[in-house]
Amino acid sequence: MRRRPSSLVLRRQAINGLALGLASFATLLGLIALTWILATIIVNGATALGPQLFTRDTPPPGSMGGLRNALVGSAIMTGLGVLLGTPIGVLAGTHLAEFGRASRFAETIRFINDILLSAPSIVTGLFVYQIVVQPSGHFSGLAGVLALALVLLPVVVRSTDETLRLVPISLREAALALGAPHWRMVLRVLYPAARTGMLTGVLLGIARISGETAPLLFTALNNQYFSFDPAQPMANMPVVIFQFALSPYAAWHALAWAGALLMTLFVLLLSVAARRLLRTGSA
């Protein structure tokens, strides 16, 4: 015959149920926040969508326009930032995984890199302002490119380091035993083997820098005209969204919402794609 549970057991089970219930509630809160934010962006952004976003430039107050110059400016700066940051990041990650491994120098760099990964991006903006904008005397797209590359760098370093270390040692030994110099082994064996993980890192890095506003505020600044010249101030999505959202004009607000929708879609699709790539690649 089963004994009736004592009051102690009942109390423990009640606490258990309450605590796990609260944990589920916390998760629900997180999901509500996500839905609320995404719904806001979609509802407000969708009403402002239209072909004029891609064909017209940011307007002066009181007239209609689009986001062409900002989209192009962001694409140029992000592209150049990736071109600048990726090779350096890949090489630095190669040093950590291949040559440094457990050396003190490599451990220090790994430590510093992890800190850079979470360091405030506004500090990066100030840094680039000090070394580029101040000496050259004006804001420029190139300064923005440098700031974005600095934000991207630690992401690429980390993913390269981690994926290269996952490549089996036997692959390295096979290549070296065949007489390949170390550098050819890295280029022809390790990089192809670690391709997926490294690509994921770059994609996540692009997702990260496409939404970065703070490092661009005092580097690329903004430009209300269409421009391909990175030596001059350059329009870009984040700063345009920032300025338009804080303005008192309804037309500017609508453009800010449309820009926010485009940016969020791009960033989220990119990070989802990167994660999917990683999963199929490693399986």
Place this chain on the structure above:
Amino acid sequence: MSGAEAKAGAAWPGKMARRRSGALGDRIFRALVALAAGLVLLALGGAAAAILWGGLPAFLHFGLYFLISTAWDPVRRDFGAMVPIYGTLVTSLIAMLSAVPISFGIAVFLTEVAPGWLRGPVGAAIELLAGIPSIIYGMWGLFVFAPFMADHVEPWLTTLLGPLPLLGALFDGPPLGIGMLTGGLILGIMVVPFISSVMRDVFLLVPLPLREAAFGLGATRWELVWRVMVPYARTALMGGVFLGLGRALGETMAVTFVLGNAHDFNLSLLLPSTSIAAAIANEFTEADSEIYRSSLIALGFLLFLITFVVLAVAKLLMARLARAEGRV
């Protein structure tokens, strides 16, 4: 070149040349990757030096008084860091008070409560929060969350907690929706995915025999979490909290939208304030004097110092569990 080497070179000219080019190639390659790694170090060191240099005029001009002064007067060119520092610390504290329990709950839900098929999708959804750019949080905060706070939460807080002694001062004032409370809560939402993902990974590292032993002794699921997993992973959990704190301290755009950029010292969490990052973002391009700009850069240097220390502590705490697991 010695005789023997020359002879060997003559016997296998192609091979020797290739081997030598391999050795040279290796040296160049080694130097190249070490240089790139050094650039990472330079990025941090250079940033610290350049920002210190930029803030030096303000530090020299105001001295230590800069740290405790609440002045912020661009006309009389008198600047102090107290109000932004206070704003940064208070918003981050609110963020931690809201984000840590919620992140803990999410981590428990994802490892202990949710059925297997639910864990993947819910975990991915929470991680999406980390992918949303901070300026989007800012816009949502300004146009949606701040009005919501002003209409539904803050009046209620004022009537409920306002009359209390001491605590009441924190909730005194008109329900504007713009202020440290709103900013802190938005920061909290932003750091939840970072803290919860660290906590979840840490929970997953708890050795299976410990779990089995706990269940074998008749522990409930919650007792397993609270009495076994949390003590086991204490330092790494703290590391996750510090990681979130480092993020919250330096977050710029989200709080810039909802803090109101007011350099007045207020105890109330409902009144407009500012933070280090928000002050820099709002005022840097408008700074019209050298000392004004230098003061903002000096603020940036303080922020850099604080976040560096917090993030370093986070990293060390998390490394301890990893080392215990033998997977450094």
